[in-house]
Amino acid sequence: MASKRKVIVTGFEPFGEHEVNSSWVAVQELERLGVDESVDLHVCEVPVEYQAVQSLLPSLWKEHEPQLAVHVGVSGLATTVTLEHCSHNKGYKRLDNCGFCPASHCCMENGPDCIHSVLDMDAVCKMVNGSGLGVTLSVSQDAGRYLCDYTYYTSLYLGHGHSAFIHVPPLGKPYSSQELGRALRAAILEMLKQLQTHEGHCDRERRHQRHH
Template identity: 75%
Template sequence: MDQRKTVVVTGFEPFGEHAVNASWIAVQELEKLGLGPNVDLHVTEVPVEYQAVQNLLPSLWKRYKPQLVVHVGVSGMATTVTLEKCGHNHGYTRLDNCHFCPESECCVEGGPECISSVLDMDVVCKRVNSSDLGVTVSVSKDAGRYLCDFTYYTSLYLGQGRSAFVHVPPLGKPYSAEELARALRAVVLEMLEQVERSGVTQHCHHGQ
């Protein structure tokens, strides 16, 4: 009998031109689908605010002690479901929903410039794309130096790399919320399997 796993998946609140944030809509649809009987899925909506992220993320890691945390964000430029390989520490000059940005312009003062996920996104991408899902998945190394990248870096730092970030396109461009949720489900299950296979749950991997 497989032991129970815990996965946290987050989406973001509306911001800027995204009056409806596709990431949170897709995550809510994913919650309806679930990740199977052996996985406890917890979903959370993340404010588009630097300080809120810095308060919320440590509490999520501490409260749920998840095997994996997957953050989902929307990108107006994305046309595929995009897996981000790493988070960046510096370059946060864009104001959030509270018209605030960190004085240091970084996530973690003294932290490494870039932290890579312990997950092999190329393998996840290849496997999901070969599964005939009807949704195209791609890989990226630049999560955009805004709340998505900020959240990802912070989570990678807290979780020793056991975190992932997925960018989704706006709803209907070209995928529906249900299609995005199905793609997220496939991606998250693939990631969870990889975490289990590689036994990376307790090791610290700071990417170069």
């Protein structure tokens, strides 16, 4: 029997005008649904604090060694479930729930300006949108230079790109928690399928190289 694929999914605690954070509500809904029987799902609520992210994410990656980490955040501007292509190192000037922001305004001193996920978000978006789910996905190049972007950058760095970030709209604008949970599930299944194809391709290449 194949070993289970480990997936971490995080949402955020309330902040600012978001007294209920739809990202954590959606993640809890996903946990209730389950991804599928081949997935070992671990969920976690992340504080809206830069320093908490700095200590929490390395321990999550180290303890669980996931194949994929998916971070979910709320965007008051979003009207679709939005997949983020990449994350940025600089520009973190907005204060967190503790009234703190990094003095350098960046995630990682001397880190690359931008890190991309190994996942093809356009392909994930297209597949889920074509599946008749009833929830619309879109793709974005800018995760917003706040805790969402900061978390994504840290996770992409730690996981060598095996990470995704999904922005969800506030609850009821337009989607229910159940719809958001189903959208997360569909996107994660598609991402895992993509990683499996990618890994199979790499294995074939390695075998091919050994024989030559």
